[in-house]
Amino acid sequence: MQEEMFKVWLGVERELKAKTVGSRVSDCKRVERYEGDLDAHYDTDGLAGLMDRLNPGGPEHKIPINGNRKNGTATLKSAVSRYRDFRNGGGGTADSTGVPAKLRPQVRQTRGSGAGWPTWPQPSDEDLLELARAMVPLVRFLDPRIVHAVAEDNRHRGAEWSSRLEALGIDPAIYLWEGSPCAFPGVRRWAGSTERAALRKQDPPDEALSQCLELDDNAYPRHLWAFVCTGKSFRNQGPDGYQLAHLFDHKAYRNRWRDEMDLPRDIDAPVPLYGLFTSAANSVYTPGAFLRPTDFSPRLRSLIQRRALQLYGDTCNIVPPPLAVKRCDDPNWALDNFRWSAPVGGMDGVRDFLKFRRECMGKLIDKR
Secondary structure (H helix, E strand, C coil), X not given: CCHHXXXXXXXXXXXXXXXXXXXXXXXXXXHHHHHXXXXXXXXXXXXXXXXXXXXXXXXXXXXXXXXXXXXXXXXXXXXXXXXXXXXXXXXXXXXXXXXXXXXXCCCCECCCCCCECCCCCCCCHHHHHHHHHHHHHHCECECHHHHHHHHHHHHHXXXXXXXXXXXXXXXXXXXXXXXXXXXXXXXXXXXXXXXXXXXXXXXXXXXCCCCCCEEECCCHHHHHHHHHHHCCCCCCCCCCCEEEEECCCCCCCCCCHHHHEECCCCXXXXXXXXXXXXXXXXXXXXXXXXXXXXXXXXXXXXXXXXXXXXXXXXXXXXXCCCCEECCCCCHHHCHHHCCCCCCECCCHHHHHHHHHHXXXXXXXXXXX
8 A cells, every 4th residue: 555645635635634544544544454555446446356355245355343344344445445546546656756646736638538638737836935924933943952862862861862772683774873862772663564554563573573672653752842842752642733754754765865865976875764763853743734835845844944954954964964055056045044943852851761762772682
């Protein structure tokens, strides 16, 4: 299943709320767990056979259901039907940006009719500037003192943690580069169906997890925010109407580092960027309505990335050296042209967070 593109399609094309999007995706994942990859079914028969087996009147599928089997089957069939609509509409084809073809404003042929879509105008640079002026006052960054405290603690504990990571076959440079503000060295986000199953304890991994102590589904990056804003660890509830967004890609698949960072010409590629997943300098909270622009507009992404460099660049390396954040020479997009909100988070919670993460790191290392 093309999970990320499906999420975008549900939110943009079907205008579903984030909670409903999560439910539909979760239902499809459950179907895949017992019936196989949805894309493979689609490529074979357009999902017809699977949809037949998901007939609530006489279900023949393999999926265990707690409670009313008829109602549960109907829910799963509805989710798979959404995925079929997504694939039928061309949403399963992405360009180099990772944006589904159905969502890209371009001329495309209507299935079977031969008629072309009209060409609609793109946002002008001034339109994007107006959007940025409305957006950036609502983007929340951590107080630079908090990021500095994490980076400083890494300087004190980096040698010990690096030695223990290396003993477990994990390259410590992925997480603990010079001046790293990585909050949980060795924790990265899952990628692919095998790791997803391991994370959810559905199946043990076939082999030791690659270059990590533990996989995560976005809880670890929120712990620091929770401590400095609420005084306690993250408990599955963030600020109303806001969602956590990463500034730089941290996964290996479709990572945009070539577009967003500079690297010396004599180096082909950096080490994996997994340490950015829990980096204190690599996340912001932004209103849910702005997540799509920050995902898909290089101009807006660059603006927020450069603001992070302005806030934290004197106390840490927000990306692993020799990578560097790309400059923007367009004076219209200079940081001083925008009104930024004051950084958030109190220092009172930092000491408790650092104690919490030391305990977590000890448990993770001992478990491996």
